[in-house]
Structures are given as C-alpha cells and as structure tokens.
Amino acid sequence: MISRHLKIVVISALILSGCKGLEIGQFDLNRIADLGQKFAANKEMTQQQEEALGAKMTAVILGSGQLQSNANIQKYVNRVGYWVAMHSERPDLNWTFAVMNSSDLNAFAMPGGYVVITSGLIDNLHSEAELAGVLAHEIAHVVEKHHLKAIQSGNTMSLVKDVTLFAKDTYESQYGRSSNPLLDDQIAAKLLSTTQEIYAKGLTKEDEYQADQRALVLMSRAGYDPYGFVATLQMLEGIQPQDTHLAFLFATHPSPRNRLENVGAILTYLESKPLLVESLEPRYALQIRR
Amino acid sequence: MKPTYLEICNKLKKAFLIIFVFGQSLSMAASLDGTMIKNTGLKEKPQSQSKDVGQISKNAAISILTREGGWYQVKAITNLSGWVKMLSVRFDRKPYRPGKLGIGSVLSVMTTGHSDVTATTGVRGLSEEDLRNARPDFSALAKLVAFQANTTVATNFARKGRLKTNKIAYLEKSHD
Numbered sequence: 001m002i003s004r005h006l007k008i009v010v011i012s013a014l015i016l017s018g019c020k021g022l023e024i025g026q027f028d029l030n031r032i033a034d035l036g037q038k039f040a041a042n043k044e045m046t047q048q049q050e051e052a053l054g055a056k057m058t059a060v061i062l063g064s065g066q067l068q069s070n071a072n073i074q075k076y077v078n079r080v081g082y083w084v085a086m087h088s089e090r091p092d093l094n095w096t097f098a099v100m101n102s103s104d105l106n107a108f109a110m111p112g113g114y115v116v117i118t119s120g121l122i123d124n125l126h127s128e129a130e131l132a133g134v135l136a137h138e139i140a141h142v143v144e145k146h147h148l149k150a151i152q153s154g155n156t157m158s159l160v161k162d163v164t165l166f167a168k169d170t171y172e173s174q175y176g177r178s179s180n181p182l183l184d185d186q187i188a189a190k191l192l193s194t195t196q197e198i199y200a201k202g203l204t205k206e207d208e209y210q211a212d213q214r215a216l217v218l219m220s221r222a223g224y225d226p227y228g229f230v231a232t233l234q235m236l237e238g239i240q241p242q243d244t245h246l247a248f249l250f251a252t253h254p255s256p257r258n259r260l261e262n263v264g265a266i267l268t269y270l271e272s273k274p275l276l277v278e279s280l281e282p283r284y285a286l287q288i289r290r
Numbered sequence: 291m292k293p294t295y296l297e298i299c300n301k302l303k304k305a306f307l308i309i310f311v312f313g314q315s316l317s318m319a320a321s322l323d324g325t326m327i328k329n330t331g332l333k334e335k336p337q338s339q340s341k342d343v344g345q346i347s348k349n350a351a352i353s354i355l356t357r358e359g360g361w362y363q364v365k366a367i368t369n370l371s372g373w374v375k376m377l378s379v380r381f382d383r384k385p386y387r388p389g390k391l392g393i394g395s396v397l398s399v400m401t402t403g404h405s406d407v408t409a410t411t412g413v414r415g416l417s418e419e420d421l422r423n424a425r426p427d428f429s430a431l432a433k434l435v436a437f438q439a440n441t442t443v444a445t446n447f448a449r450k451g452r453l454k455t456n457k458i459a460y461l462e463k464s465h466d
Contacts, residue, residue, distance in 0.1 A: 055431060056426065058431055058434075059426035059427055059428050059430070059431045060421075060424050060425075060426045061416075061421070062426075062427040062430040062431055063424040063425045063426050063427035063430070064415065064416050064417075064420040064421045064423070064424035065414075065415025065416045065420055066413075066415060066430075067430050071436070071437065074434075074437035075437050075439070077437075078437045078438055078439045079439045079443060079444055079447040080447075082439035082440070082441075082443070082444040083439075083444040083445075083447060083448045083453065086441065086444060086445075087455065091441075094438075095438070095439075096434050096435075096437075096438055097437070098437070100415060100416055101413045101415055102413060102414065102415035102416040102417075103388070103413055103414065104414075104415070104416050104417055106416060108416075116416075118415075118416055119413075120388070123388055124388065124391050124392065126392065128451065188426070191426075192424075192425070192426060196421055196422055196424065200418050200421055200422060213460075214460060217458055217459075217460050217461070220456055220458055221457070221458055222448070222453060223448065223451075223453035223454045223455060223456060225359065227357070227360045227376060230360070230376050230377065231357065231376075231392055232392070234376070234379070234381050234392060235381070235391045235392025237380065237381050237383075238322070238381030238382065238383060238391060238392060239383065239384065239386050239391060240383045240384065240385055240386065241383070243385070243386045245386050246386070247417070247418070248416070248417055248418045251418065257380070264377055265461065267360065267377070269461045270458070271360070273456070273458055275456050275458075276454040276456060277456070278451060278452060278453055280451050280453075283451055
C-alpha cells in the first residue's frame with residue numbers, strides 16, 4: 001500500500017520535474033485540456049474568440065482565390081451587408097464582407113461576422129434586394145453560429161480535437177504568439193485542415209433551410225423586397241445543375257427546388273405584414289457599373 | 291384522325307410566327323421560359339384579390355414577361371397572359387450564360403456595357419479544389435478593414451436608398 005503510494009508520488013515528481021506543465025511532445029496538455037473543458041462545458045466561445053477564429057478561417061477562404069480589386073464594389077457590398085446585419089440579433093459583431101474573383105456562383109460565412117461572395121454571383125444578381133438576400137442568408141449562418149456548431153458537433157475525432165486546438169489558439173492570440181513556433185505551425189495546420197473540411201463538406205440541410213427562412217425576415221426588416229431572394233433561388237434553378245459554375249454550391253446546399261418549397265410558409269407570413277420594401281435595381285446597376 | 295404532314299408543317303409555322311411576333315413586340319433581349327408547377331388562375335393584376343382572366347394548368351409552358359413583388363406576368367402558349375404567384379412557376383434549365391440568368395436579366399434597364407465584375411468571368415477560384423489547396427492569405431484579410439462599414443455609414447446609405455426598417459419577428463419552425 002505504502003510502496004504503491006510512493007510509486008505514484010515518485011512518478012508524479014519525475015513528470016513534474018521533467019516537464020513544465022505536463023508538456024508531452026509539442027503540446028501543453030494541461031492548458032489544452034483545461035481550455036477544451038471550458039469550451040465544451042459552456043459550449044460558448046467569447047465574441048472575441050469567435051472573431052479571432054473567424055478571421056483565421058476567412059484567411060483560408062481568401063487564400064483560395066483573389067480579392068476583387070474594385071474598392072467601390074467592396075464598399076458597396078459592405079454597406080448593404082452591414083445594414084442587413086444591423087437588423088439581426090448580433091449587430092455588434094465586426095461585420096466584414098468581401099468580394100472574391102471567381103466565375104463560380106457562391107457565398108460563404110465565417111464565424112465572427114465574416115462573409116465572402118463571389119464576383120460570379122454578384123454579376124448574376126440584378127438588384128440590391130437580391131444582393132441583400134444572399135448576404136442575409138450568410139448573416140443568418142453567423143447569427144445562428146452554424147459553423148461553430150458544425151465544429152462542436154463534428155462527429156469525427158479530428159474535428160473534436162481541432163476544437164480544443166482552436167480554443168487554445170484563440171487563447172494564445174490574446175497574449176501574443178506562443179513561445180513554441182512548432183506548436184504554432186501544428187495549430188495553423190489543424191486550423192487549415194478543419195476550415196477546408198468544414199467548407200468542402202458544407203452545413204446540414206436544416207441549417208441551410210433555416211438560413212433561407214431567416215434571410216427572408218432579415219432582408220424584410222432592412223426594407224428589402226423578400227421576393228428578391230426568391231428570384232435568386234429561381235435564377236439558380238434555371239441553370240443546368242451539372243454546370244461547373246454551380247458544382248460547389250450545389251454540392252453543399254439543398255437543391256434550389258427544395259429551397260423554394262421551404263420558403264413558401266415564411267413568404268405567406270411576410271405577406272400578412274404591412275411591409276415597406278424596395279428592390280433598388282438602379283442603385284445596384286450603378287454601383288456595380290453594369 | 292391523324293394530322294397530315296402539311297398540317298403539322300402549318301402548325302409549326304404558326305408557332306414560329308407567334309414566337310417571332312412576340313419576340314419583336316416585347317423588344318426584349320430574351321424572355322424566360324418556365325413551366326407551371328400547379329393549376330392556377332391567371333390574375334388580371336398582381337394581387338390575390340384580382341379577378342381571373344383565365345386558367346392555366348400544371349406543366350403548361352409559359353414565357354415570363356416581368357415581375358412585380360411576388361408575382362410574374364406570364365404568357366401561355368395559348369396567347370393568354372396574366373399574373374401568377376412567383377412560387378407557382380419553375381424556370382426551365384438553360385446552359386449557364388453570365389449576366390443572362392433569372393428574371394432580372396430581362397428586366398434590367400441598363401444592360402449596356404460590362405460591369406467591372408464581369409471582367410472576372412472565366413476566372414477560377416473558390417472551387418472545392420481551390421479550397422482544398424488553399425493557404426491562408428493574411429494580407430488579403432488585412433485589406434478588408436478598409437472596406438468595412440459602420441452604423442453611421444450604413445444608416446446614411448440606407449437613407450439614400452429610402453430603405454425603411456420593418457419590425458418583424460422570425461416565424462419559428464415553419465419548415466417542420
């Protein structure tokens with residue numbers, strides 16, 4: 001009994017003297033476990049952590065193409081997006097919108113209030129209300145924290161581990177870089193692979209349907225014609241689904257037909273309200289110099 | 291009685307003539323084709339309480355002429371035209387043509403010239419493959435700050451567009 005006790009003490013002492021804070025390999029397990037537990041316990045990141053995480057994920061998305069160089073278009077999209085976001089439940093996020101050059105039709109939302117839309121999609125919209133609808137869909141993903149939930153409820157072990165690393169990484173970012181460059185590299189690599197995995201896989205159909213419904217309410221609150229979003233979904237339905245410009249969007253979203261069927265009830269609901277709404281086709285045409 | 295070859299030819303000619311005449315009279319670059327997804331009345335005006343000018347049945351082919359709110363003005367192959375709800379129409383699938391998609395391409399008043407964005411047509415990027423090969427671009431991220439809006443900027447912008455805030459609650463569980 002005594003010898004067993006002694007063994008534990010000796011082993012513990014050896015471990016503690018051998019490595020500061022239970023470092024094994026490159027990882028500070030104490031701190032990672034601690035942060036991981038905190039993160040798992042309240043299932044909530046602070047807004048600051050979410051924004052830091054979202055910024056890093058956005059950098060990955062930005063790394064998969066080029067920013068549109070026209071500053072006026074970038075500012076215009078930011079104004080429309082910010083105005084819609086002001087009518088959401090999270091108006092105080094660091095809302096940032098970006099247009100990227102791509103002939104693909106797509107848009108992405110990242111935690112913390114980051115939204116990316118392709119120039120190909122902008123080019124096929126015809127009014128500010130249509131743009132507001134697409135941005136409102138992405139804003140709804142952020143407000144509902146759909147991507148954070150996807151990370152947290154990820155059913156693969158790699159995703160669960162990544163969450164812990166995210167938490168650590170965002171923790172570190174508040175206190176400067178960690179003293180371990182190799183650890184930084186490992187975290188960066190995990191962050192990259194997780195971002196790639198989540199955006200290549202897409203969200204659940206339920207999240208997409210909810211974002212569509214929320215988008216119609218958000219854009220209506222901001223004074224935009226909700227049927228602008230219906231027009232966009234019908235535009236997408238009018239393209240041959242095997243087209244490469246839509247391949248990624250269609251792989252990660254329900255079909256436009258199913259999405260249109262999903263918004264019927266919410267449109268009836270909105271019609272019962274005395275809404276004052278605009279489409280603003282001329283301003284859209286002017287701003288993107290169609 | 292089976293129609294003769296000549297009768298079929300005459301019918302085809304008529305059909306082409308109708309399409310040609312409409313095409314001219316509407317002076318549109320393109321009309322959009324669709325199909326009705328349910329039987330519905332063709333309304334005289336884009337309003338639910340408006341009277342029916344006729345009926346149109348499920349699977350009927352239509353041309354979409356214009357949009358007003360949640361309504362499309364459509365013309366049936368029978369030459370009858372009227373208003374139907376947007377959601378009662380399915381767009382026919384066509385090959386991808388940048389800037390020529392959706393009802394807006396027909397309605398757009400300013401179709402001359404190209405947008406700055408159009409210049410990017412053909413540029414790849416943001417595909418699944420691009421994402422899988424991506425490396426984080428922190429310099430691009432830093433550039434975004436210069437484009438950001440804020441409450442004051444966005445409010446002024448909305449005022450210029452005469453956008454009014456509407457108070458609406460979410461409709462919970464509407465898709466269940």
